[in-house]
Amino acid sequence: MARRIALVEDEKAIRENYAASLRKQGYDVLCYESKDQALKAFETRLPDLAILDIGLGAEPEGGFELCRFLRAQSSTLPIIFLTALDSEFDTISGLRLGADDYLTKDISLAQVLVRVSALFRRIDALKSNLDQEQDLIEVGKLQLDASRFVASWDEHPIEITLTEFWILHALVKRPGHVKNRDQLMEAAKAVVDDSTVTSHIKRLRKKFVALEPEFDRIETVYGMGYRWKA
Amino acid sequence: MNINPLRWQLKTKFISILLVVLLIPIASVVLLKEVEKTLVDNLKQNLLLTSKLYSLQLESNSNWFYDSRLPDTESAIADELFVFPLQQEIVLDGFFDEWEFLEHFRANLKVLDRSADPDTMGFLMGAVKENLYLSFQITDEHIIYWQPVQTSSQESSRGGGNATNYRSELIVVSFIDNNNIPQRIFIKPIAPGKIPVEKISQGELKVDWRYSAYWVETADGFNVEVKFPNGLMPTYLQVRYFDVDKPQQTIHEKVIASSLLDLNPVVWPSASLDKYVKTLTVNPGQRVWVLDTKGRVMARHGDLRPPIQERTFLSAIADWIFAPQISPLVDHRSSKLRLSSPVIQDALTLGPSSAIESELKSDFSVALAASPIIADGQVLGAVMIEENVARVQFVQRKTLSQMLYVMGAIIFGVIGLLGWYVSKLVGRISKLRKQVTTLVDEQGRMRIPAELDVYEGDEIDELNKAFVRMGNKLYDYHDYLEKLASRLSHELRTPIAVVRSSLDNLLLTHREEADTETIKRALVGTERLGEIITRMRQASGVKEAMQSANFEEIDLTDFLTHMVAGFQQTFKSTEFKLKHPDKPVVRSVSPDLLAEMMDKLLSNAIDFSQSQHPVIVELVHDRDSTFLNISNTGPLIEKKNLRKIFQSLVSIRDKRNESTPNLGLGLYVVRLIAEFHGAKVKAANREDATGVVFSVIWRNK
Numbered sequence: 001m002a003r004r005i006a007l008v009e010d011e012k013a014i015r016e017n018y019a020a021s022l023r024k025q026g027y028d029v030l031c032y033e034s035k036d037q038a039l040k041a042f043e044t045r046l047p048d049l050a051i052l053d054i055g056l057g058a059e060p061e062g063g064f065e066l067c068r069f070l071r072a073q074s075s076t077l078p079i080i081f082l083t084a085l086d087s088e089f090d091t092i093s094g095l096r097l098g099a100d101d102y103l104t105k106d107i108s109l110a111q112v113l114v115r116v117s118a119l120f121r122r123i124d125a126l127k128s129n130l131d132q133e134q135d136l137i138e139v140g141k142l143q144l145d146a147s148r149f150v151a152s153w154d155e156h157p158i159e160i161t162l163t164e165f166w167i168l169h170a171l172v173k174r175p176g177h178v179k180n181r182d183q184l185m186e187a188a189k190a191v192v193d194d195s196t197v198t199s200h201i202k203r204l205r206k207k208f209v210a211l212e213p214e215f216d217r218i219e220t221v222y223g224m225g226y227r228w229k230a
Numbered sequence: 231m232n233i234n235p236l237r238w239q240l241k242t243k244f245i246s247i248l249l250v251v252l253l254i255p256i257a258s259v260v261l262l263k264e265v266e267k268t269l270v271d272n273l274k275q276n277l278l279l280t281s282k283l284y285s286l287q288l289e290s291n292s293n294w295f296y297d298s299r300l301p302d303t304e305s306a307i308a309d310e311l312f313v314f315p316l317q318q319e320i321v322l323d324g325f326f327d328e329w330e331f332l333e334h335f336r337a338n339l340k341v342l343d344r345s346a347d348p349d350t351m352g353f354l355m356g357a358v359k360e361n362l363y364l365s366f367q368i369t370d371e372h373i374i375y376w377q378p379v380q381t382s383s384q385e386s387s388r389g390g391g392n393a394t395n396y397r398s399e400l401i402v403v404s405f406i407d408n409n410n411i412p413q414r415i416f417i418k419p420i421a422p423g424k425i426p427v428e429k430i431s432q433g434e435l436k437v438d439w440r441y442s443a444y445w446v447e448t449a450d451g452f453n454v455e456v457k458f459p460n461g462l463m464p465t466y467l468q469v470r471y472f473d474v475d476k477p478q479q480t481i482h483e484k485v486i487a488s489s490l491l492d493l494n495p496v497v498w499p500s501a502s503l504d505k506y507v508k509t510l511t512v513n514p515g516q517r518v519w520v521l522d523t524k525g526r527v528m529a530r531h532g533d534l535r536p537p538i539q540e541r542t543f544l545s546a547i548a549d550w551i552f553a554p555q556i557s558p559l560v561d562h563r564s565s566k567l568r569l570s571s572p573v574i575q576d577a578l579t580l581g582p583s584s585a586i587e588s589e590l591k592s593d594f595s596v597a598l599a600a601s602p603i604i605a606d607g608q609v610l611g612a613v614m615i616e617e618n619v620a621r622v623q624f625v626q627r628k629t630l631s632q633m634l635y636v637m638g639a640i641i642f643g644v645i646g647l648l649g650w651y652v653s654k655l656v657g658r659i660s661k662l663r664k665q666v667t668t669l670v671d672e673q674g675r676m677r678i679p680a681e682l683d684v685y686e687g688d689e690i691d692e693l694n695k696a697f698v699r700m701g702n703k704l705y706d707y708h709d710y711l712e713k714l715a716s717r718l719s720h721e722l723r724t725p726i727a728v729v730r731s732s733l734d735n736l737l738l739t740h741r742e743e744a745d746t747e748t749i750k751r752a753l754v755g756t757e758r759l760g761e762i763i764t765r766m767r768q769a770s771g772v773k774e775a776m777q778s779a780n781f782e783e784i785d786l787t788d789f790l791t792h793m794v795a796g797f798q799q800t801f802k803s804t805e806f807k808l809k810h811p812d813k814p815v816v817r818s819v820s821p822d823l824l825a826e827m828m829d830k831l832l833s834n835a836i837d838f839s840q841s842q843h844p845v846i847v848e849l850v851h852d853r854d855s856t857f858l859n860i861s862n863t864g865p866l867i868e869k870k871n872l873r874k875i876f877q878s879l880v881s882i883r884d885k886r887n888e889s890t891p892n893l894g895l896g897l898y899v900v901r902l903i904a905e906f907h908g909a910k911v912k913a914a915n916r917e918d919a920t921g922v923v924f925s926v927i928w929r930n931k
Contacts, residue, residue, distance in 0.1 A: 220822070
């Protein structure tokens, strides 16, 4: 059975482009133009994955409301925010609501598809509950499961978005080695600007600091990039 | 056209206006000088009228002239002698108190021989109520008194001073009396005091008791007063003084006489004339003369000396303006007994006449007017009035002083008022200038909008308001421009996403090689477009980052070392050189923002530098300041653009590398971050003109 993806986007052209390419990948795509339309549909049946635009028509934060609703319904449902707003405030708000990833609209469709399939893999992995030892990376207190895209610090799971996971993965794979922004970008399977990488790193640090206030493993090497301090 | 080529300040202009105000008194002084001429003319006219009036009055009293004894002296050999009217009877005491007012008429009679003896005789005649008085003032070192020798009484009877063989001081008065009989009196003292007057009567020298005389010794000689019998009014008279300096001399050593040979004619003006003249009211500085047809002075009254003025500060100014001082009095006539002047000549022959007499070497001048006195078709004499023009000058100066007081008060008032007003105005304008200057910062950015004062006032307040309004509008506009980039990027993002996703879709469906290439090219285009939009957001992005910036104490040398090493790794074609102090330079900064700033500065340097020359990063730290210089070879920046280059959306230099868009935001972000860290930015050309230096400067307090 094809996986059902809900696409809530007010811009018809974008909606249809996304839908077309997603369908081509074999997904069942349900398109909604507005918050109310989407909510009505979600009340009947939840999708397997939701791609939400934040600003929906007259409602600048309609996407956040939808996210809140979906998260209330299911804690595992993958949610991707797709928006023209990329300022930090929006990002943080989106993540607090429990989004799994956050993409700006100028990202390529291919990258969207990568993320969608990655999120489905994560869901699958969580559901199958099978340990795949070969994909598990352990560095100090950090544990990364590359097959399920989950991370934990000192046995505590970390809520981490897909992009963040990939950045963290790239850093941890070779501890002590400096990764510049381009390399991290490549690892995150995204073409975004420098400041986006910086803000991802910042958010990652905050998540670790929340668990351990003295956390200082992610080191900035000014002018070069970042590295995981072993 | 420059209408203010001298670049006068407002203050200067106002002072010039004040100076023009000061011209008013100067103009009035000039005017007063003109008035002076008119005044003098008027004075002349007045004098003429007055002289006419007096002459008319005298005409009706023509008997006063007939009463006067006015001998025809033209034919006489000897000089005329005047009998002056006296104010009171003389007390014969040898002291000249009663003669005091006539002293200047005292005739100094000459020594008749040629000896160098300084002895003199001063002689004066006066009359009151037909009593004639004679006054002698003789200087003589040795007074020899007559010593009568009883045994030689025979000799004494010879007379003529031969009373004894030994000569004594002797005064002889010869005259022709009312009855045309020649007479002679002798005065030779035995001792000082009241002395007898002797007269030759029937060939014998006898004491005539009708005459009185008084002899008094003085410090340098002696004084003698003689009184003639009442009613005896000589028509001709001669006085002689015979001097003896040693006792027991048989001849007189010298003679001082009123005339050598003949008797002197006596001019005896009527006392009524004098009385009349004395009753006339004369102004100070004015003098009235009554003359006979020969120009002899019958009576006079008045004084040419002007009244003494009280000298005040302002009158001193007035004196200074007109002349250093009113010219000193030059009075030729005061002791004259006979006047001659064209004016008098004209009056006596032609009729009333007036003139101004001026001294050659001084400003002193006298106005003259004379009118003839005519009775029964015969000219009896003339009245002349003279007046010191200085009186006019005094009037003028007094007026000027008053004017100066008033004008001074007014002008000082005006100057004070204007000064106060101007300084207030200038102050307000300066304040306005300061306000306007503070509206915009050094880089030309608008500051926070100013509050609009509700105060409604004059044009300057209006101007002030206009500036504030303009400033606020500019601020809004500036703010709008700054936000525009951010808004624009947001608004553009969606259409770009539409294009992008459509292209992506195409790429996924199309299998043909040619189409795929075209679509890829279009994708590259949209990517660049996306990049441009991202850059447009930089400035506002940095501002947001500042709000959540974390400050840390870091070592700048260490920071720069990493930074430069990172750049060296990324940009292998460009060489980087780092110079820094040996000691760590610790500052509290936001490393992320500082890295962003360095990134912009270094990228900028790389863009313009020539690859064979290194980009030099230099950290200079001393007690006063910390300099972070990034220097590269390459094109210079025009001087006028050195400041402008840090402004938003200003792109001045042509980049050689055109692959990345240049929106002129990079250096603006540098400035924002530097200012956020309390530093200043500066762009300069290298001293050797090979490239440019960008500096971030901290002043260490």
